[in-house]
Amino acid sequence: MNVALVKPTSDRASGESFAAARSRLPGSGVVSEVREAAFAEFSKRGLPHRRVEEWKYTDLRVMLREVAPLAVNPDEAALNRAAAAVASLDVTDTCKLVLVDGSFAPHLSDVASLEAGVRLHTLREILETADNSTRADLLRTNATSDVMVALNAAMATDGVVLGVDNGVALKRPIHIVHIATQSNAASFTRSLIKIGEGAQVTLVESFVAAPDAKSYQVHDALVSWAGDGANVHHVRLVEDARDASNISTAIVTLGAKTQFNSFSLTSGSALSRYQAFVRFGGEEAVANINGVNLLKDRQHGDTTLVLDHMVPHCDSREVFRAVVDDRAHSVFQGRINVHPDAQKTDAKMMTRALLLSDEAEADNKPELEIFADDVQCGHGATTGALDDSLLFYLRARGLPEKEAQALLIQAFVGEAMESIADEQLRETAVATAARWLATRG
Amino acid sequence: MPLLEVKNLQVRVEEREILHGLSLTVNEGEVHAIMGPNGSGKSTLSHVIAGKPGYEVTGGEILFKGEDLLAMSPDERAAKGVFLAFQYPVEIPGVATMTFLRTALNAQRKARGEPELSTPDFLKKVRSVAASLNIPQEMLRRGVNVGFSGGEKKRNEVLQMALFEPSICILDEMDSGLDIDALRIAADGVNALRSQGRAMVVITHYQRLLNYIVPDYVHVMSKGRVVKSGGKDLALELEESGYAQFEDQAA
Ligand SMILES: Nc1ncnc2c1ncn2[C@@H]1O[C@H](COP(=O)(O)OP(=O)(O)O)[C@@H](O)[C@H]1O
Numbered sequence: 196m197n198v199a200l201v202k203p204t205s206d207r208a209s210g211e212s213f214a215a216a217r218s219r220l221p222g223s224g225v226v227s228e229v230r231e232a233a234f235a236e237f238s239k240r241g242l243p244h245r246r247v248e249e250w251k252y253t254d255l256r257v258m259l260r261e262v263a264p265l266a267v268n269p270d271e272a273a274l275n276r277a278a279a280a281v282a283s284l285d286v287t288d289t290c291k292l293v294l295v296d297g298s299f300a301p302h303l304s305d306v307a308s309l310e311a312g313v314r315l316h317t318l319r320e321i322l323e324t325a326d327n328s329t330r331a332d333l334l335r336t337n338a339t340s341d342v343m344v345a346l347n348a349a350m351a352t353d354g355v356v357l358g359v360d361n362g363v364a365l366k367r368p369i370h371i372v373h374i375a376t377q378s379n380a381a382s383f384t385r386s387l388i389k390i391g392e393g394a395q396v397t398l399v400e401s402f403v404a405a406p407d408a409k410s411y412q413v414h415d416a417l418v419s420w421a422g423d424g425a426n427v428h429h430v431r432l433v434e435d436a437r438d439a440s441n442i443s444t445a446i447v448t449l450g451a452k453t454q455f456n457s458f459s460l461t462s463g464s465a466l467s468r469y470q471a472f473v474r475f476g477g478e479e480a481v482a483n484i485n486g487v488n489l490l491k492d493r494q495h496g497d498t499t500l501v502l503d504h505m506v507p508h509c510d511s512r513e514v515f516r517a518v519v520d521d522r523a524h525s526v527f528q529g530r531i532n533v534h535p536d537a538q539k540t541d542a543k544m545m546t547r548a549l550l551l552s553d554e555a556e557a558d559n560k561p562e563l564e565i566f567a568d569d570v571q572c573g574h575g576a577t578t579g580a581l582d583d584s585l586l587f588y589l590r591a592r593g594l595p596e597k598e599a600q601a602l603l604i605q606a607f608v609g610e611a612m613e614s615i616a617d618e619q620l621r622e623t624a625v626a627t628a629a630r631w632l633a634t635r636g
Numbered sequence: 637m638p639l640l641e642v643k644n645l646q647v648r649v650e651e652r653e654i655l656h657g658l659s660l661t662v663n664e665g666e667v668h669a670i671m672g673p674n675g676s677g678k679s680t681l682s683h684v685i686a687g688k689p690g691y692e693v694t695g696g697e698i699l700f701k702g703e704d705l706l707a708m709s710p711d712e713r714a715a716k717g718v719f720l721a722f723q724y725p726v727e728i729p730g731v732a733t734m735t736f737l738r739t740a741l742n743a744q745r746k747a748r749g750e751p752e753l754s755t756p757d758f759l760k761k762v763r764s765v766a767a768s769l770n771i772p773q774e775m776l777r778r779g780v781n782v783g784f785s786g787g788e789k790k791r792n793e794v795l796q797m798a799l800f801e802p803s804i805c806i807l808d809e810m811d812s813g814l815d816i817d818a819l820r821i822a823a824d825g826v827n828a829l830r831s832q833g834r835a836m837v838v839i840t841h842y843q844r845l846l847n848y849i850v851p852d853y854v855h856v857m858s859k860g861r862v863v864k865s866g867g868k869d870l871a872l873e874l875e876e877s878g879y880a881q882f883e884d885q886a887a
C-alpha cells in the first residue's frame with residue numbers, strides 16, 4: 196500500500212484504517228491488487244458530498260465525517276452477545292446466516308439446515324483459497340462506479356456467497372443477519388447470490404445491534420443475479436442502533452421472465468443510505484421494489500434507486516413511503532433509465548412522504564430518462580401532513596390523538612407493505628411499524 | 637339536569653361569525669329536529685358540539701350532563717357519549733372497517749375505565765348490528781367507507797351509533813343523497829336506537845326525513861340563530877310555506 200495515496204483531508208482516517216487493516220483483509224495477490232485499486236479510487240474521490248449529484252442530499256463528509264476503524268474479528272464474548280441478538284430477532288422461521296462485525300459466524304448460523312440445491316461459501320474462504328480470476332471477480336462490479344461500493348471492495352472482510360440451483364424452490368427464507376457488537380468500529384461485508392433458472396427464493400436481510408453496541412458503521416454490498424424465470428422475494432429490515440450508520444448497496448441483475456419482489460424497511464440508524472441498482476437483462480421480467488422509512492429524532496434515511504431497463508417488455512413498480520417525525524430527514528431518489536432497446540417498458544414509481552412535525556424534512560427526486568419511444572413510464576411524488584378531516588373523524592369516534600395518528604400512519608405505510616408475499620415477514624414489518632409508532636413521544 | 641345545553645353560542649370561522657348566539661336544550665330521551673336552509677350554520681353547530689378544530693367559540697357555552705363540553709377533546713366527548721353522524725363521512729383507505737370499529741370502541745371503553753371487549757363478544761355485537769342494518773360482512777372487510785355508496789356510508793354511521801351506544805346522537809343531514817329505500821333502512825336503524833336514556837338531534841334541510849324519524853321538537857335555524865321552535869307540526873308548516881318567512885326574522 197502506497198501511503199502517499201492518503202490525502203490530508205477528513206478522509207485521512209480512512210486511509211490510516213486501510214493501512215492498518217490491510218494485514219487483516221483476506222486474500223492476497225490479485226485480490227490485493229483489486230483492493231488497492233479500489234482504495235486508490237476511494238482515496239482520490241474521498242467520501243461523497245453534496246456536490247456529488249447522487250449524494251446531493253446525503254453529504255457523508257458532514258454526516259459520516261470519517262470511516263471508522265475496521266472492526267476486529269469477534270471474540271467469544273462478542274459472539275455470545277451476538278447470539279443474544281439472534282435470539283431476539285422477530286423473524287424466526289428462516290435459515291439464518293449470521294455475520295458478526297463483518298465475519299461469518301458458523302456456530303450462530305443454520306448451516307446444517309440449508310436446503311438441498313443451495314451451495315454456501317463465505318467470501319473470506321473464496322478470497323483466500325479460490326483461483327485468481329474467481330477471487331478478484333467477487334470484488335468487482337461494472338454496475339456502478341459509486342465510490343462507497345469501491346470502498347466496500349477495498350475493505351470487505353467477509354460475506355456469504357450463495358448459489359441456488361436451477362429449478363429449486365426453497366421452503367424457508369434464507370436470512371442474512373448482520374450483527375454489530377463493537378462500538379465505534381466499521382464492518383465491511385459483501386455477499387453474492389446467484390439464483391438459478393426457475394428457482395424460487397426468499398431472501399431476508401436483517402441489520403441489528405447487540406446490546407450496548409454504539410456508533411458503529413455498517414458498509415454492506417449485496418450482489419445478486421436472478422436466472423431466467425426465477426422468482427425472488429427480498430426483504431430487508433434495518434434496525435440498527437439509533438446512533439449507528441448503515442451504508443448499503445444492492446446490485447441486482449434480472450434474467451428473462453424473472454419476478455423480483457423487494458421490500459426494504461428502515462427504522463434504525465442515525466444515518467442510513469440504501470442504494471439499489473437493478474438491471475433488467477432479459478425480457479418480460481417484472482420487478483416490484485417497495486420500501487418504508489420510519490424516521491424520528493435526527494435520523495437521516497436515504498433510499499436511492501437506479502433501474503436500468505436494457506431490454507423490451509419488462510415492468511417495474513416502485514412504491515415508497517416515508518414517515519418523518521421530529522427533526523428527521525428522509526431522502527428518496529429514484530431514477531428509471533429506459534435504454535434504446537427497451538421498447539414496451541412499463542415503469543411506474545410513486546413515493547410519498549408524511550411529515551409529522553414542522554421540522555421534519557423530505558426530499559423526493561424521481562427521474563425518468565427515456566431513450567425508447569414505445570413505453571409507458573410515470574412517476575409521482577408527494578409530501579404532506581396527515582389529513583385533518585380523517586384525524587377528526589377518528590377522534591370523533593373516540594381515538595385519542597396519538598392513536599388516531601397511528602392508525603392513519605399504519606394505513607399509509609401499509610400500502611407499501613402489501614407486496615410482501617411471505618405472511619410472517621409481512622407481519623414482522625407491520626409489527627415493526629406498530630412498535631415504532633408506540634414509541635413516538 | 638338537561639343532557640345537552642347550548643347557551644348563547646357564538647362561533648367564528650376564519651374571522652367570520654357563523655353562529656350569533658344560539659341556544660338549545662335537549663333532555664334525555666328527546667328527539668329534536670333542526671331545520672334550516674343551506675348555509676344557516678347547522679353543520680357548524682354539529683361540528684362545534686363534536687369538537688372539530690378550526691372553530692373559534694367567542695361566546696356562550698355548551699354543557700353536556702352538566703360538564704363543560706368545550707373543554708374536552710373530541711375523543712373525550714365521544715367517550716362521554718356524544719356521537720356525530722357526519723353529513724359527509726370520510727373514506728379512510730388502508731384502515732379496515734373492523735379494525736377501526738374495534739379500536740374506537742375499545743378506546744372509548746378504556747377512557748371510561750371499562751374493560752376491552754373480547755374478540756368473540758365484539759364480533760358477535762358487530763355482526764348482529766350489521767345484519768339489522770343490511771350491511772354485508774364484505775363491506776366490513778373493506779377500508780372505512782372506501783368505495784361505499786352514499787347510502788352505505790350513512791348506514792355505516794348508524795352502525796357505529798348502534799355499536800358505541802352514545803347518550804346523544806347528532807345526525808347531520810342523514811338524508812342527503814339517499815333514495816327512499818336507503819333512507820328508510822337508515823331511519824329504521826335510528827328509530828331502533830331511540831330509547832328513554834338517549835337523545836337525538838336530527839339536522840335536516842327537508843321535512844321528508846321527519847316522516848321516518850318523528851321528532852318531539854322542531855327548531856328552525858336561519859343565519860346562525862334558532863328563529864322558531866315548536867312541535868313536530870312546525871316541520872309540516874315549513875314544508876308548505878318554506879324558509880323565506882324566517883329569513884327576514886333572522887336578519
Ligand atoms: N371552514 C369554513 N370556512 C369558511 N366558511 C365556512 C366554513 N364552514 C362553514 N362556513 C360558512 O358558514 C356558514 C354556515 O355553514 P354550515 O354550518 O355548513 O351550514 P349548513 O350546514 O346549515 O348548510 C356558511 O356560510 C358557510 O359558507
Ligand SMILES: [Mg+2]
Pocket residue numbers: 678679680723808809
Ligand atoms: Mg350542513
